[in-house]
Amino acid sequence: MLLRVENLSKAYPGPEGPVPVLRGVGLQLRAGETLALRGESGSGKSTLLHLVGGLDRADAGRIAIDGQDVTGLDDPGRAALRRGTVGVIFQQFNLIPSLNVRANIAFQARLAGRHDAARAARLADALGLTAQLDKYPEQLSGGQQQRVAIARTLAARPALVLADEPTGNLDEATAAAVMDQMLALVAETGAGLMMVTHSPDLAGRLGRQLHLRQGRLA
Amino acid sequence: MTRKVILFCLALLATPALAQGFAGMGTEAEGFAAPAPDPAFDFPADHGPHPDYRIEWWYLTANLEGPEGRRYGLQWTLFRSALAPGAREGWDSPQVWFAHAAVTTPEAHFFTERFARGGIGQAGVRADPFEARIDDWRMAGPSLDDMELTATGPDFAYDMNLQAEGPLVFHGDGGYSVKSDQGQASYYYSQPFYRIAGTLTLPEGGVPVSGAAWLDREWSSQPLAADQDGWDWFSLSFESGAKLMAFQLRQSDGSTYSSGTWIEPDGTTTALPDGAISAAPQARTEVAGRTVPTRWRLDLPARGVDVTVAALNPRAWMGVSVPYWEGPVTVSGSHDGTGYLEMTGYE
Amino acid sequence: MTRAGLSALWSFWRRNPLQLFTLVAGLALATALWSGVQALNAQARASYDAAAAVLGEGRYDQLIPAAGETVAQDSYLALRRAGWQVSPVLEGPLQARQARVRLVGIDPLTAPGGVGPMTRSEAATLPAFLSEGVVFAHPGIAEALAGTLSQRVVADPGLAPDTAITDIGVAQRLLGRDDLSRLILAEDQPIGRPDLSDVAPGLIRRASQQASDIGQLTDSFHLNLTAFGLLSFAVGIFIVHGAIGLAFEQRRAMIRTLRTLGLSLRRLMVLMGLELALIALVAGGIGVALGYVLAAGLLPDVAATLEGLYGAQVAGGLQLDPVWWLSGLGIALLGAVLAGAGAFWKIIRMPVLATGARAWAVATGRGRGCQGAAALALLGLAGLGTLLGGGLIAGFASLACLLLGAALALPLVLDRLLALGEAFARGVRTEWFLADTRQQLPGLSLALMALLLAMAANIGVSTMVSSFRMTFTGFLDQRLFAELYVEAEDTTQGAAVADFVQDRGATVLPIQWVDTHIAGQAAEVYGTRVAPAYVENWRFIAQDGTDSAVWDRVADGAAAIINEQLARRADLWPGDPLPLAADRTLPIAGVVGDYGNPIGQVVIGEGLFERLFPAAAPERFGLVTDTPAALRAALQDDLGLAAGQITDQAALKQFSLGVFERTFTVTAALNVLTLAVAGFAILMSLLTLAAMRVPQLAPAWALGLTRASLGRLEVLRALVLAALTGLVALPLGLALAWLLLAVINVEAFGWRLPMFLFPGDYAVLGGFALLAALLAALWPAWRLARTPPSELLKVFANDA
Structure with missing residues (x-):
């Protein structure tokens, strides 16, 4: 089992005491499987993604990736998790503004010690970024920026790809194209994919769908 | 001639510090000689300074006429003031000298002043041959009857010759002049019979002038009464050849103390007691921020004198360290003539 | 609305x-x-x-002696008698216990309005001033004077420190003089006066607009x-x-x-x-x-x-x-x-x-171009100003151009340096660090410019001061070669000391001088008894003949030595004639460096000095001896000199160096303040940038960097930038030092100093700059390291 989440809970501090966001969520994901997380705003789907991605700590419950319990990891441990095991694609601000496209694509792979120039070049080619390699993020369109983010994540060959509304900022046609490329490339690597999305259409293209409602799986 | 004692006091009252310092003048003079009745003058020695007395002056005024009958007035005054009795050489000398000079025209009034320390040769008076001097100003002759007179200022200068045509005139009782009810007195004589001629240097150029001049000599040690505000002093020369010196002291209670001397053309004098003369302002002029009477009615019934005395230039203001009004006047009425008027204490 | x-x-x-x-x-x-x-x-x-x-200085013109320092009282009287409205002033030093008082005598009767303290004092009246000898004194010396003088002493805070004013007659008596120092000229003068040269040919008129000697000298400071x-x-x-x-x-x-x-x-x-x-x-x-x-x-x-x-x-x-x-x-x-x-x-x-x-913060290419062009233009102007300019103002203008130009050039230089680093960088973190640092430059450049200016000023000024100190120390060694220095109470005791010491086989070198004006400059003329020690110790910066030839001519009264200040200000150099007094001119044989005082000095032979200034008699002596301790004891025991009258060489040097050090305390303090301001600028820039930094740093964090390492990198970034700025500041500071030494000092003090380098000082300064940057970066970095993940995640939030 690639990912096992058991009884996960998380609350954020609010003006009138802690506000529970996740209330005992459990799920499983196998390698090569794709899962869509759906739910209304505030249902906790992004929080679930962040906890799985080692970006934040859970209050209670357990997360295991590849059989390894990651719930209790300290800051450096979670940083290592982000570098080596998972790859996260956000809706926006994915890229490092001071690095050009080539360096951005290579960044995570190099941090993880898995950089393969040929693979990076293939990914760039597959995503139609070859002409943009020397440009800086601010010089790219939104679709191009998300393609760079996808290339960068997949270049690091993570076991688990996490995506948070990756096409949420894009127009419909571009969104569809980017989604196609991403799904194809993820399938190629055999990684698991968990994606947060509003869109029933996008969700429908994934293997499974889970609905979150008020911090619980519906 | 109390007027100049006050003048002197005020001259050094120019600053607050001085006011304090010379408040001492209101008390009896320490160690200074005091004038006594029945003086026996010794000339020419007495034309020179008397350092044991506190205050002394050589005071010359002149009524002049230039080309086309244009009238002028001239003043040359040297004061000696002692901080302590006696003469010493060097900066330690207690004698202080100061002087005023002025030229008055119908439209303008030029004046300036000088200061000097005694004992270092910057100023002084020598009796024989006579010389009174401060800086470059001189009144000097072989004798008091025959003198050169010079003074310079930033905007005027003069160079005159004086010839006495009559005797010295002694005021009061043979030169012992009592000044108040309280007995203040001075030694006081005059030479009112000078013919004067020379050149005035004015901004418009040199002006040849001639006329009559009047020299006062006075020295004393005694202070004024504290209740005297100021004075009005007249020296008049009538066309008849007679002359009149008269003054009134204005006292703070509104009363006046007046005195004077009637001088015949031959120099014979008659002292005029308090009340013999009356002087009343007829017109006033505002000058230098003060209102000063510049036309007077002068009455001396005993001599049939009832005249109007009018300033040639009502703006003859002496803006020196302690300012006062002094200038030439025209006399008309029962007697015609010219003269000089001095007024102080108008605030 | x-x-x-x-x-x-x-x-x-x-x-x-x-x-x-x-x-x-x-x-x-x-x-x-x-x-x-x-x-x-x-x-x-x-x-x-x-x-x-x-x-009366400043407001009124004055008549001063054309040469020498005294005006005869007869000149005053002659002028007054000629109608000139002048007022006498006598100045001289007076010892009152430990205090050295500048006693000024005036004549309040002839002094123009506003001159003298009694016009505003309630404490003593004019008659008292004239007849009792009241002395007005600055409160700092009033007590000492009161204990010394028989005159009444009135403290007056309106007077300059160490100054006392009294009547001219009292001053003459207290100073033992019968002459005057100068004459104040009243504004209103009568018409028809004779010319000054006809009445008092030895006097010249100095206009009030011309600042006093002190004013001229201190202007540069x-x-x-x-x-x-x-x-x-x-x-x-x-x-x-x-x-x-x-x-x-x-x-x-x-x-x-x-x-x-x-x-x-x-x-x-x-x-x-x-x-x-x-x-x-x-x-x-x-x-x-x-x-x-x-x-x-x-x-x-x-x-x-x-x-x-x-x-x-x-x-x-x-x-x-x-x-x-x-x-x-x-x-x-x-x-x-x-x-x-x-x-x-x-x-x-x-x-x-x-x-x-x-x-x-993102500078456009065009903006950078403009900035570069402006920087080049300013640096060019600085160079041009240094080459062509004359005068203190031009010197400072060059200095300003140099600093401003360098400041403008700094971001470009740093950008190039970082780009160079990127090209050679290995490792993804280093590359990212350098790239990110480059991107931060525009936002930090103003703070870095401030740091650059502060560091350059520091380097420049400390180099100048330290070079000055080394030169000055060398100069003291040259000049203070006598083992003992004696100050006699009066000329009689002076003569006794000279005889006493001579009998004991030591060399006596009288130190005597008069204050005067030479070629329009305030100057001192020294009468020197030429001894081998002078020939051995003094070093000329320009001379006419060998050392001993120069001194021989001075000893013969055939030539004079002048100091560098006088040489530069009056443009007088060896071979030129030096107008020494109204009727005396000497050729200049040598020019010496002189860092002990700002005014001109002339050294002539003792014999000539005595003929020219018969009134001056030596009260101070340098004693060259092999047995200073014994001689000192003998002078105290046998001749009854007080211990305070004898100073040894080491004490004198220490005193001189002490004066020197205090002189630059202010400079040092301002230096530190400027550096502190620059540190503050960095702190504020980092703090304001911190808010903008989160979106830039969050992706790197999400990709696997810890917050702590991001914080460390932020500190490192500040240090790297400070260090690079320091690298630029070093040559800039040295250029500044050169300008100060070779241009500003020559104009301000009249001497040109050799430049020495002090790598140790620069290293310490660099350390301070790094420390300032470290301190400035610590807090923002600490805040970054403590940022809750949820804050970082907000960057990526969809629902925002």
């Missing part, structure tokens, strides 16, 4: 108190340093003026202070410029909204102007108060400097008139206008519906 607009504008500051603080603090600091220095200058000038006014004040002001304005620029940029959206809602551009400008003026006034008020504190703190050192360097007296209590306070507020407003002009201009030109506003 106005009210709504104002409250909308103001809400920005409420939400960004840090930026408001930066703005106010920057402006307040700039104002404080500027007005503090102005206060010091004003205080010093007021002291000179007080001294000058009491003595005050110009120095002013330059420092300006530099600090510039550094502060850099901060303010950054703060205003950032605030305006961040308010673009709000400004657009307000304009869309119908607020006219004109009214908006007025409102923003008002807002800025208000902030400037508040900051100015704080700054002026700080400036006062600064000035009050530095005043004792400034006073010590002026006294040590020039012998100029400055009163100790800070007294400032309202104009100073107002001018402080004015300079704050001016600073705000200078710093905000660009931002206003941008807003005026901004269309109502501008799109895609670029981040304020």
Whole structure:
């Protein structure tokens, strides 16, 4: 089992005491499987993604990736998790503004010690970024920026790809194209994919769908 | 001639510090000689300074006429003031000298002043041959009857010759002049019979002038009464050849103390007691921020004198360290003539 | 509308108190340093003026001797008798217990209005002054004088320190003189006076507009202070410029909204102007108060400097008139206008519906080009000014161009250096670090410019001071070669000492001089008994013949030696004739370096000196002996000299060096302050940038860097930038030092000093700069390391 989440809970501090966001969520994901997380705003789907991605700590419950319990990891441990095991694609601000496209694509792979120039070049080619390699993020369109983010994540060959509304900022046609490329490339690597999305259409293209409602799986 | 004692006091009252310092003048003079009745003058020695007395002056005024009958007035005054009795050489000398000079025209009034320390040769008076001097100003002759007179200022200068045509005139009782009810007195004589001629240097150029001049000599040690505000002093020369010196002291209670001397053309004098003369302002002029009477009615019934005395230039203001009004006047009425008027204490 | 607009504008500051603080603090600091220095200058000038006014200097023309230092009293009388309205002044030193008093005698009767203390004193009257011998004295010496003199002493705080005034007659008696020092010329003079040359041919007229000797000498020092004040002001304005620029940029959206809602551009400008003026006034008020504190703190050192360097007296209590306070507020407003002009201009030109506003910090290529061109132009001007310029003002202008040009060039230079580093970098973190640092440059460049200026000023000034110190120490070794120095009570004791010492086989070198004017310059003429020690020790910087030939001619009274100051100011060099007195001219045989005093010196042979100045007799002696301790004991035991009358060489050197060190205390203090301001600028820049940094750093964090390592990298970034700035500052500072030594000093003091390098000092300074950067970066980095993940995640939030 690639990912096992058991009884996960998380609350954020609010003006009138802690506000529970996740209330005992459990799920499983196998390698090569794709899962869509759906739910209304505030249902906790992004929080679930962040906890799985080692970006934040859970209050209670357990997360295991590849059989390894990651719930209790300290800051450096979670940083290592982000570098080596998972790859996260956000809706926006994915890229490092001071690095050009080539360096951005290579960044995570190099941090993880898995950089393969040929693979990076293939990914760039597959995503139609070859002409943009020397440009800086601010010089790219939104679709191009998300393609760079996808290339960068997949270049690091993570076991688990996490995506948070990756096409949420894009127009419909571009969104569809980017989604196609991403799904194809993820399938190629055999990684698991968990994606947060509003869109029933996008969700429908994934293997499974889970609905979150008020911090619980519906 | 109390007027100049006050003048002197005020001259050094120019600053607050001085006011304090010379408040001492209101008390009896320490160690200074005091004038006594029945003086026996010794000339020419007495034309020179008397350092044991506190205050002394050589005071010359002149009524002049230039080309086309244009009238002028001239003043040359040297004061000696002692901080302590006696003469010493060097900066330690207690004698202080100061002087005023002025030229008055119908439209303008030029004046300036000088200061000097005694004992270092910057100023002084020598009796024989006579010389009174401060800086470059001189009144000097072989004798008091025959003198050169010079003074310079930033905007005027003069160079005159004086010839006495009559005797010295002694005021009061043979030169012992009592000044108040309280007995203040001075030694006081005059030479009112000078013919004067020379050149005035004015901004418009040199002006040849001639006329009559009047020299006062006075020295004393005694202070004024504290209740005297100021004075009005007249020296008049009538066309008849007679002359009149008269003054009134204005006292703070509104009363006046007046005195004077009637001088015949031959120099014979008659002292005029308090009340013999009356002087009343007829017109006033505002000058230098003060209102000063510049036309007077002068009455001396005993001599049939009832005249109007009018300033040639009502703006003859002496803006020196302690300012006062002094200038030439025209006399008309029962007697015609010219003269000089001095007024102080108008605030 | 106005009210709504104002409250909308103001809400920005409420939400960004840090930026408001930066703005106010920057402006307040700039104002404080500027007005503090102005206060010091004003205080010093007021002291000179007080001294000058009491003595009639400054307001009235004066008659001074063409040569020598005395006016015969007969000249005074001759002038008065010729109608010249002059008033005598006699000045001389008077020993009252430990105090050395400058006693001034005046004649209050002839002195023009305002001269002399008694015109305002209630404590003593004119008759008392004239007849009793009252002495007015500065309170600092009144007691000592009262204990020494029989005259009544009145303390008068209006007098210059160590100055006493009395009647001229009393002064002549106390000083044992029968002559005068100079004559004050009244404004109104009678017509028809003879020419001065006909009446008093030995006197020349010095116009009142010409500052006194002290004024001329100290001008350079005050110009120095002013330059420092300006530099600090510039550094502060850099901060303010950054703060205003950032605030305006961040308010673009709000400004657009307000304009869309119908607020006219004109009214908006007025409102923003008002807002800025208000902030400037508040900051100015704080700054002026700080400036006062600064000035009050530095005043004792400034006073010590002026006294040590020039012998100029400055009163100790800070007294400032309202104009100073107002001018402080004015300079704050001016600073705000200078710093905000660009931002206003941008807003005026901004269309109502501008799109895609670029981040304020990202410099466009065109902007960089302009900056580079301006930097080059300024550096060129600096070079040109140094080559062609003459005069102190030109020197300082060159200096300003150099500093400003270098500051403008700094971001470009740093960018190139970092790009170079990137090219050679190995490792993804290093590459990212360098790339990110480069991207931060525009936002930090103003703070870094401030740091550059502060460091360069530090390097330049410390190099100058240390070079000066080395030269000065060498100079002391040259000059103070006698083992003992004796100061006799009077000339009689002096003669006794000379005989006594001679009998014991030691060499006696009388030290005697007169103060005078030579070629229009204040100068001292020394009568020297030429001894082998002089030939061995003194070093010429220009000479006519061998060392011993020069000294032989001096000994024969056939030539003179002058110091460098006199040589440069009067352009007199070996071979030129030196007008020594009204009727005496000597050829110059040699020029010596002289760092002990600012005025000119002439050295002539003892014999000639005695003929020219028969009144002067030596009271001080240098004694060359092999047995200083024994001789000292003999002088005290056998001749009854007090211990205080004998000084040994080491003590004298130590004293001289002490004076020297105090002289530069102020410079050092201002240096530290400037560096502190630069550190503050870095801190504020980092803090304001911190908010903008999160979106830049969050991706790196999400990709696997810990917050702690990001924080460490932020600190490292500040250190790297500071270090690189330090690298640029070093050559700039050395150029500055060269300018100070070779241009400014020559103009200001009249001497040119060799430049020495002090790598150790520079290393320490570099350490300080790094420390400042470290301290400035620590807090923002610590905050970054402690940022909760949820804050970082907000960057990526969808629902926002």
